[in-house]
Amino acid sequence: MPSFIPPEKDSNPFSRPQTPVEKHKVAFVGIGAMGYFMARNLASSQGIGNHPLLVWNRSPAKAEALLEELGSTKIRVAASLAEVATESDIIITNLANDAVVTSVYEEMISHLVNHASSKSKLFVETSTIYPALAGQLEEMLDPISYATLITAPVFGAPVAADKAQLVIVTSGDHRSKTEIAHLLVPAVGRKIVDLGGNLEKAPTLKLIGNSIILGFNASMAQSLTLAEKASIGAESALDLVKELFPTPIIMNYADKMTHDKFDGSKGFSIDGGIKDAQHIRQLTSAHGSPMPIIDIVHQQMITAKALHNANKQANVPTHDVLDMTAIIAASRIAAGLDAFDSKKHGTSQVVRPSTSFTE
Secondary structure, three states: OOOOOOOOOOOOOOOOOOOOOOOOOEEEEOOOOOHHHHHHHHHHOOOOOOOOEEEEOOOHHHHHHHHHHHOOOOEEEOOOHHHHHHHOOEEEEOOOOHHHHHHHHHHHHHHHHHOOOOOOEEEEEOOOOOHHHHHHHHHHHOOOOOEEEEEOOEEOOHHHHHOOOEEEEEEEOHHHHHHHHHHHOOOOEEEEEEOOOOOOHHHHHHHHHHHHHHHHHHHHHHHHHHHHHOOOOHHHHHHHHHHHOOOHHHHHHHHHHHOOOOEHHHOOEHHHHHHHHHHHHHHHHHHOOOOHHHHHHHHHHHHHHHHHHHHHHOOOOOOOOEEHHHHHHHHHHHOOOOOOOHHHOOOOOOOOOOOOOOO
């Protein structure tokens, strides 16, 4: 369980209601690499009162693992999405891609259309989606007069989700955002950034933020590869990164690349990275704002995935899911190095500095 870290000043732009708010029945859909920690921290918080968090996942094993960790007083596993839609007042979704998001919402909406509820329903979409999908989801919910949607994508790797240090970006109905603001901070995240009433704004900022992360990783991959080829060594370059950019997210990505930590089940999968790059490219085209670095990132991640698939077919031991930081495989191959095993690069000429880096 995460240790409590006090939220920063002005971490929540929504004032806490002066009158007590009824505790809602909350559901969490999508118990993946991020969703597991988000759901766990939410279930352990005081925000949902005495109601156990209702969870659902396409693969029941992950939901059952959460139940085993927290117990039946904190977690209840839903048998179906129909049960989630019927029994919950607030439904938080954190899913892999747009197709899965659409499918899950279609199933819940279909049930609600045929089984009207006397209570309002608030859907909180935290996945990384193409902005136009938010408008499509709102249209899908139109027949259900008592249902409202807000978008609330999150920034942070699974390690940040584990520690409840996510940054949550919201857009949509103000009253609905107020309802969930103090449910999510500090239980799930450390800060909310609100972008107003347009549902598409939060998913747009999420993609812009991910473009920065993806661009950084492409640049880092090339720099670490050059350090290997120049007989400096990736470890020395990593030391420099730690000196110049001592922030957890940057150091984490650089460390993964340097030490071949390419297990995508514990981080940001390369499939997710490819999906985000496709969304960003579509967004830049729609707004006439070129971003060539993302074209390169997209190509390099596809290359890394192809190399990974080739290893699988050749029965070379590898991870089931590849991490996004394996983008470095493309740079390594282009430089004549092994794609995934830096131990094969050779270290005989590598020189590590004996002093710290200073300006």
